[in-house]
Amino acid sequence: MYHQLSKVTGRLVAASHLQSPLFPVAPIALQRVEPPTIQYNTSHLSTVAEACPAPGKRSLVPGTNVPYPPVSEKIRQQQQQFQKEDDVPVFLKGGPLDGILYRLTMALCIAGLLGVGHTIYIHAVPKK
Template identity: 70%
Template sequence: MYHQMSKITGRLVSASHLQSPLFPVAPIALQRVEPPVIQYNTAHMTTVTAATARPASSGKLMPGTNIPYAPLPETIRKRQELFQKDNNLPVFLKGGPFDGVLYRLTMALCILGVMGVVHTVYTHAVPKKQ
């Protein structure tokens, strides 16, 4: 099998219509490409200076910026405390009784689905008696 350079991607592709190697494509020497120059201290890459830096007591800064994280609403903070408690419950039941209902409903639907699959496989595998 012969190969040729693709005009679209510039990579080797199989060429089944060629009768002899390198026809109609001739080998081309590789071109040298210079690596791009790295530019430091541009407008997109600034460093934190003492004048723009906030004190550590004001909270954490977003990565790569001088902007502090927005404060969390109190409801989210309470939910975090609820889910981080060590009360030996799995995380999918820590939300309260409604989570328990959702868990049991999901398990029941999964069991019904598996039973439906088993029934379908059985009806297709075992022929009806005539």
């Protein structure tokens, strides 16, 4: 038994007449629709310079009339410290505590690798 879409209800019903087995539902031609045009709304796109204005200059949050909150002097000093070109990796620019944490992390990684190697050795070499 073949089925087709009812033109009245839009539901699947038994076919009232014999149809070809390859096409149980009559094909419906697609309607041509023009694709929508892309609109680039540049008012919501901003650059880093616009998002972080100069100290005396205040800009608005995109899409609102609310100005950005002022950035504290401590944060400005940290930005200058981390953006300074002094050939020091960024993970060490925080001072001596960053160096200690980096070395501790490297020591724990090496200890973990040694533990993995030891476990593989224990399971690979049988006891005598």
